[in-house]
Amino acid sequence: MTSCKNSADLTEIINLKAIQALPKATEHFISDIHGEFEAFDHLKRSCSGIISIKIAELFSGELTQKEQNILCFTIYYPEEFIENKTYSSDQWKVLLNRLVKVTRHVSSKYTRSKVRKALPEEYAYIMEELLYQYDQDSNKQAYYDAIFQSIIDLDLASHFAVSLARVIQQFVVDHLHILGDIYDRGSHPDSIIDALMEVPSMDLQLGNHDIIWIGAYSGSLALLAIALRISLRYGHIRLLEEGYGIDLSRLAKFADKYYEDNPAFHPRGIDKNSIRPDKFLSITKMHQAISIIQFKLEGQIIDRRPDFKMDDRKQLHIMNEDYSQITIDGQTYPIENGCFQLVDPEKPYELTLGEELLILDLANQLQHSKRFKKHIDFLMSLGQLYTLNNGNLLFHGCMPCLPNGDFMPVTFQGKSYRGRSLMDFYDQAIHEAYNHPEITDDHATDLVWYIWCGEGSTLFGKKTMKTFERYFIPDKTTHKEPQNPYYEFRNHEDFCVKLLQEFGLDESGYIVNGHTPVKALKGERPIKAHGKCLVIDGGLSRAYQKETGLAGYTLIDNSNEVYLVAHHPFTSRANAIKNLQEELPQQEIVFKRATRKMVGQTDIGHQLSQQINDLLEK
Structure with missing residues (x-):
């Protein structure tokens, strides 16, 4: 029997333990942006293709590939695809229903409290009602339709849809890691930093x-x-x-x-x-x-x-x-x-x-x-210069x-x-x-x-x-500028384990590097040492793309797997929107987890355990 008598403390312990049982949220890793704002902005908005994957899962057999692409870009660039658009009432209902369906799916990993805090204040109550549909028999469908109709009648459909799109972008990725080189070569590092200042959860390796x-x-x-x-x-x-x-x-x-x-x-x-x-x-x-x-x-x-x-x-x-x-x-x-x-x-x-x-x-x-x-x-x-994150070592160079x-x-x-x-x-x-x-x-x-x-x-x-x-x-x-021997040794698993141990980590973790573009044209692979070292130089700088043959890699770490995403060179925002340049990302699986990783197994989960112990000892 716990010695804790305060009911508020007991409630908090129950809440914290429940959070630990949730699936680990998705992390997104980007490196070597080099002033290429539009390419970076597209990666951030699309979450390196995660949104397209979610939409393919949710609407398979329901939407054509073109319709899926349109929905993707509506979420990526709601300003262009939604604002000031003239839709019929039925078209608005279709779009709002689809956006709510996606929002409900991508927010399912989070507590209701966290979701509520992320919702735009003016729509928080309405969005909560739409997101939490407990009635599986759709007895409330008329109720939801009435909400959509009122939004349309009050001429709020455009603003509401834009708000949903932004919420989706926020929920798909819980945390962003930037592994350095925001500046130089490209012309808009200042715009990149302005965008990063709006990211709710991120870390930065210089x-x-x-x-x-x-x-x-x-x-x-x-x-x-x-x-x-x-x-x-x-x-x-x-x-x-x-x-x-x-x-x-x-x-x-x-x-x-x-x-x-x-x-x-x-x-x-x-x-x-x-x-x-x-x-x-x-x-x-x-x-x-x-x-x-x-x-x-x-x-x-x-x-x-x-x-x-x-x-x-x-x-x-x-x-x-x-x-x-x-x-x-x-x-x-x-x-x-x-x-x-x-x-x-x-x-x-x-x-x-x-x-x-x-x-x-x-x-x-x-x-x-x-x-x-x-x-x-x-x-x-x-x-x-480095970050220790969930048992992994992140740094830019060597x-x-x-x-x-x-x-x-x-x-x-x-x-x-x-x-x-x-x-x-x-x-x-x-x-x-x-x-x-x-x-x-x-x-x-x-x-x-x-x-x-x-x-x-x-x-x-x-x-x-x-x-x-x-x-x-x-x-x-x-x-010639001879590389440090590190770049050879990082291909070897025993060296990578030694480096992890130098930072107090064990061999279950991995190292994430940026800095050196992966020369895919010459057969180089971003996965080193059997997955112990992952090189994610984004290759966004056009100066590198003749050598690499692609626009580099980003990394996704979710509750089920860790995978790299290979990107094609990005021309421009206007071009991407005009041509709906959306392809399912080229994934290269680093490893699949035998069992789903939960919050309790992360750094946040360890912090929650300490909070629980502190409450129990009161």
Whole structure:
């Protein structure tokens, strides 16, 4: 007999135990979005095809494939398919009935209390009545029809249907995992973050490209230069000028004074004929100016941080007098497309006065951009380098390893870190730099730059970054960036189990990685080590799709199974809607559970057990 006498406590214990007996809700994993807002938005709205699967199950034999596709897109994009549409009363009833049927199905895993809280306040009572049909003989059908008719008569059908569609999207996936790289390459990372800020339940693992922008806000002038360089390289100045309100006119004026046209710095992914020639040339010149500033600032970091061991990444002082050749490891290479007119041979890593004033002005603008600060604050409020979730390990990049498979020790300021302690150390440095954005050259801020490109970084995953070589040295043998041995060892089950154990997890879990696009064209598979490591680089960036042959993978973990979803390249929202581009997702089952996983077996279930014990001990 329990010693708990309070009836409210007893009721709560009954409620908590009942919740533990519910099926585990569905989790959705997405990685490497890279600014491709429309593709990401479609994945989020469609829940990587889960909605299409549910509709196929519910309406098999009742709706044609085209009718199913229309219903799917009505749920994905209710604004286009429902709002301001003229339907007859009967058509509205059919649509509302179908939407209610889907809503009832996808909400069945949740408690009535949780469902009620998720419903729009103005329709909560009506939706509850429609969702909970206890009468299997349809004795209440006239009652439900009356509800629908009243909604139609009051001219609320459109708004009510849109509300149902949004509720369906929310209920299909209970929790969203974002495994990093929201920024760079695509033009709308700001819109992605705005959308993520509306997600009710999610976690976020930081990616190497996110680190660039966090570091830029946190005072790293080198990472600011890198953020600007990558934006200019892909011609995405809209993000800077319109998204974050950064005035690039001083940079443009400065670059126009000192730089000329240079094919190595033409913006990628832009049709030269689709942009005004003067704008194209301006981007090309700004791209050169900020790249030289980056190389100088990086050299300064390397000089003041000998423990980074990155002297080989300084190239400005090893070119010949006229900057036509460079000698690396005893081998001399010609330089093409050089733009070193502001590099002083006597002090190659010292900024000119103009460069210094320029980068400080840009840093001041970025730190005082309210929208940018709001986005970085959001990333830092959720962002971690790794997450432990339901016995699984989630992180973006890698765990640096030695050739023998041991975790690589990395030493900073006389103290060595490896494995989990290395990730924890980096995470602490990122937060320290973020909390003191006014300091530009402290160890923590410089560490954020190291995390972007250092050999011992858990986000970079390579021996060295060859940015300089790729711009200026035509010999492609100098462009190679050898991967860390981790990327070979993650194919082996024993290594993956060792990594899980490093984080206090057992062999029943799995590892989820992003960061490296799966090259399906070359036969690479996203499932490694017999399902112990799953690679879900979304491949949403069009720059990768020639190598991958697809738009990457997302991951679904529900109560019955874990499976990967392979995606086709996404053209545009308008195209998808126009052509109803809906196909049942290409699923690759990682494993099916022998028995259905319940809430009681999850992290939430363990928390509920603790709450129950606390109540029993009162």
